[in-house]
Amino acid sequence: MPRGLFAACLVAALLVAAPVVVTIVQAAQGGLSVAGTAIGSTSTLTLLLHSIEVAAAATPICAVIGVGAAWFVERTTLPAPRLWAVLLVAPLTIPPFVTSYAWANFGPSFQGFIGAAGIIAFSYYPIVFLLVAVSLRGLDPALEETGRSLGLNGRATFFRVVLPQLRPAIYGGTLLVVLDALVEFDAFVGLKFQTFSFDVYAQYQLGFSTSGAAALSFASIALCVILLFGEARLRGHANYTRVSQGARRLAARYALGRATVPVMVAMTAVVAISVGIPVGMLVRWFAESSQAGLSSAGGNLSYLLPATLTSVEIGIAAAVLGLLLALPIAVAAVRRRGPAVTVLERTMYLSFALPDLVGAIALAYLASHWLHFLYGSFALLVFAEAILFAPFAVVALRATFGQLEPSLEESARSLGAGPLASFWRVTLPLARPGLVAALVLVFTFTLGDLSTTQVLLPVNLYTLGTEFSTNSSTVAFAAAAPFAAVLIALAMVAAYLLMTRFGTVRALVTR
Amino acid sequence: MGDLVCRELRKAYGERVVLAGVDLTVAEGTLTAILGSSGSGKTTLLRIVIGFVAGDAGTVSIGGTLVTDSASVHVPPDKRLIGYVAQEGALFPHLTVAQNVGFGLPRAERKLGGRTADALDLVGLDRSYADRRPHELSGGEQRRVALARALAPRPALVLLDEPFSGLDAALRGETRAAVLDALAGAGATAVLVTHDQAEALSMGREVAVLRDGQLVQTAAPQTLYRTPADLELARFVGDAVVLPGEARAGTVACTFGTLGVRGEVVAGAVAVMIRPEQIRVVRSADGGGVPARVVGSSFYGPETVLHLELADGSGTAVSARTFDGADARAGEEVRLLVEGSVMTYPAAGTP
Numbered sequence: 001m002p003r004g005l006f007a008a009c010l011v012a013a014l015l016v017a018a019p020v021v022v023t024i025v026q027a028a029q030g031g032l033s034v035a036g037t038a039i040g041s042t043s044t045l046t047l048l049l050h051s052i053e054v055a056a057a058a059t060p061i062c063a064v065i066g067v068g069a070a071w072f073v074e075r076t077t078l079p080a081p082r083l084w085a086v087l088l089v090a091p092l093t094i095p096p097f098v099t100s101y102a103w104a105n106f107g108p109s110f111q112g113f114i115g116a117a118g119i120i121a122f123s124y125y126p127i128v129f130l131l132v133a134v135s136l137r138g139l140d141p142a143l144e145e146t147g148r149s150l151g152l153n154g155r156a157t158f159f160r161v162v163l164p165q166l167r168p169a170i171y172g173g174t175l176l177v178v179l180d181a182l183v184e185f186d187a188f189v190g191l192k193f194q195t196f197s198f199d200v201y202a203q204y205q206l207g208f209s210t211s212g213a214a215a216l217s218f219a220s221i222a223l224c225v226i227l228l229f230g231e232a233r234l235r236g237h238a239n240y241t242r243v244s245q246g247a248r249r250l251a252a253r254y255a256l257g258r259a260t261v262p263v264m265v266a267m268t269a270v271v272a273i274s275v276g277i278p279v280g281m282l283v284r285w286f287a288e289s290s291q292a293g294l295s296s297a298g299g300n301l302s303y304l305l306p307a308t309l310t311s312v313e314i315g316i317a318a319a320v321l322g323l324l325l326a327l328p329i330a331v332a333a334v335r336r337r338g339p340a341v342t343v344l345e346r347t348m349y350l351s352f353a354l355p356d357l358v359g360a361i362a363l364a365y366l367a368s369h370w371l372h373f374l375y376g377s378f379a380l381l382v383f384a385e386a387i388l389f390a391p392f393a394v395v396a397l398r399a400t401f402g403q404l405e406p407s408l409e410e411s412a413r414s415l416g417a418g419p420l421a422s423f424w425r426v427t428l429p430l431a432r433p434g435l436v437a438a439l440v441l442v443f444t445f446t447l448g449d450l451s452t453t454q455v456l457l458p459v460n461l462y463t464l465g466t467e468f469s470t471n472s473s474t475v476a477f478a479a480a481a482p483f484a485a486v487l488i489a490l491a492m493v494a495a496y497l498l499m500t501r502f503g504t505v506r507a508l509v510t511r
Numbered sequence: 512m513g514d515l516v517c518r519e520l521r522k523a524y525g526e527r528v529v530l531a532g533v534d535l536t537v538a539e540g541t542l543t544a545i546l547g548s549s550g551s552g553k554t555t556l557l558r559i560v561i562g563f564v565a566g567d568a569g570t571v572s573i574g575g576t577l578v579t580d581s582a583s584v585h586v587p588p589d590k591r592l593i594g595y596v597a598q599e600g601a602l603f604p605h606l607t608v609a610q611n612v613g614f615g616l617p618r619a620e621r622k623l624g625g626r627t628a629d630a631l632d633l634v635g636l637d638r639s640y641a642d643r644r645p646h647e648l649s650g651g652e653q654r655r656v657a658l659a660r661a662l663a664p665r666p667a668l669v670l671l672d673e674p675f676s677g678l679d680a681a682l683r684g685e686t687r688a689a690v691l692d693a694l695a696g697a698g699a700t701a702v703l704v705t706h707d708q709a710e711a712l713s714m715g716r717e718v719a720v721l722r723d724g725q726l727v728q729t730a731a732p733q734t735l736y737r738t739p740a741d742l743e744l745a746r747f748v749g750d751a752v753v754l755p756g757e758a759r760a761g762t763v764a765c766t767f768g769t770l771g772v773r774g775e776v777v778a779g780a781v782a783v784m785i786r787p788e789q790i791r792v793v794r795s796a797d798g799g800g801v802p803a804r805v806v807g808s809s810f811y812g813p814e815t816v817l818h819l820e821l822a823d824g825s826g827t828a829v830s831a832r833t834f835d836g837a838d839a840r841a842g843e844e845v846r847l848l849v850e851g852s853v854m855t856y857p858a859a860g861t862p
Contacts, residue, residue, distance in 0.1 A: 405601060407597040407598070407599070407601035408601050408603060408604075410561075410563055410588070410595070410597065410601070411595060411597055411601045411603075411657075411660075412603075412614065413562075413563070413587070413588040413589045414561055414588055414589070414591075414593055414594065414595035414615075414661070414670075415589075415594075415595075415614050415615030415660065415661070415664060416589050416590075416592065416615045416664060417589055417614075417615070418587070418589045419587075419589075421589075422589070425614070426603055426605075429605045430603075430604065430605055
């Protein structure tokens, strides 16, 4: 591997791993007794089990919805596939804490395990959907045709030819969902259901014991590392780059026929649950506010514009930084496979191992002890968001880079372009849809983040998320609603961009 | 100064030896075809020359400049000034034809279009193609643009990796001719890698045959075809009829009588190699010849290949190429004559 690329990967990985390292240092400083007390408390094991149960229940639902929806949208005669694609990705852009309050409003039965698992399943299936959809577009239709010619019917072709090729996308997508579910905090703020992250939060909040919270995070770090390397093994040598050569035909769409209506009903149900509930609840809050003629909502509106601007600034800055962190690793992971690259790439996902809160505290600790100029700064918040969501950028970039034929870069090299020049003149222009997708993903997640923002936001600033949170905690949802509405509107624009850009990847690369 | 000299190139992937000491010299301004079946190491050889792969040992120099020396020197591919035409062309899909062709030129020359237009002329493509996108071109046109792109920066050496694969027969012939013309017009030294015997023989000033990571023979096409170094090679570069014989003093005695031998003569029991086109099929017994029975025939248009069995009791299978279009039924009795001299190899090679 070229030294420059390796150095860039190493720097990115070290930056992303910084909060984890600091957390370990913090835990060590607390000493064994604090750690023992924190881990040994009776509730810890129960709450950790809660988190694992939620992950176990939600992940299969995500996988089934994600793969099924991707198949119907990409490969069948479902009417208006583009519209469905946008609707199916939309939940990803709705801030988890908004969804959380919306579900909680349905009543006590939704504030427990069912609500928790449901929110995770219906907020995060789009990750699986996106990755599988892109993968499906990259499949060579000749393989399916060969399957059919060998006597397999449509169903058997799907399970024996198509599904195995989707494995990397499915593993990658469900891994992100599992990791997220294990340390999720924002999505449960409205519920009465307590998970592992709640325990960490309580440690931090009640005793103000950073060491205790850090010690607890060991459990999630260990789980995360096992999952990351487990997935790397499972994926093995699965190849993202297309091996066959020559012109590729467009894949045929299977006729849905009589199944059209049931499929559309099922997809409508998915969209209704994932998008309809939060958006519907938002509309209700608005209606209530106008009925009551609440003046508080009006008073709050002066905060709306500054909050929007701050949110967008943080989002854009984090997206750019996240992209820069993800680029070298994504290139190396596709073009220079090896044990060193695998370790570096997996390190990028370590930011998932920490509950957001712990990661944010670790960064604040780092700044207050060693990097004073960063303490309480806008830059530190942007950095925290960037490393938190950089893994999504890595995933999006990998998928795109994997579809570029290496011979294109080789041709550029033979024509006198150096490694950087050929990257700039050939790889980047061709990967532009993937770059946009990566930017949009990090931007959207940053908009929807709450816990990291609350810890690291400079004192004089406020965002759409923090304003929503402030107002919703006084149970004045009507006052909170405008902030959520702007958040969702911004995110929807991002989602639309995401789908239209991501969709052009293949069209550009293949004939 | 554009000759290519490779010395003692070696490369292994783990236990698998891909190149086992390859020496290759390509004279300036000529085209050498490297012929090998898949897995023979020909693509690896090409990739070492261009610098995409580092060899384990050996040197490569172009025009007298050392570009690869396993111990110390590895000039990166972008500094070697080698034109490279990848399989399938590998045109940049985000650029037009003109932008593709101008890719390797200095920034100032890219816009002018002078050199770009010249390169398109060189490969026989009309200038109206300049604004098209790669996906709007046929397979043959894509290969020509790829060659124009490789030739535009005036490289000292051009490497072509199976440049005609995936083209239909008619387009193949046409594109081959266009490529030969363009290379001659540019005066470029070229190396063509192929698994297609006819392509290698028809295009190369010299043909180098790579087998199991070693060059078994490097020679002019006629020499290679007429006097292949061993029996396996004889069968690889063309169809061969092989019979047992007894060699002595410049001749060999076999079923077809006493025949002249070319090349090296080994005395004693030998395998006799005859090309099918040397065997003439006659229907009357007047001219002599060896009796044989037709087993079947394959009709190719201009030529017909007869599959025969010698009637001497040995049942030896023989094939003959005829151009008279005469119909031959299975079971028909004919006589066979051998024209010209034949090759002999040590008998161990007899099947």
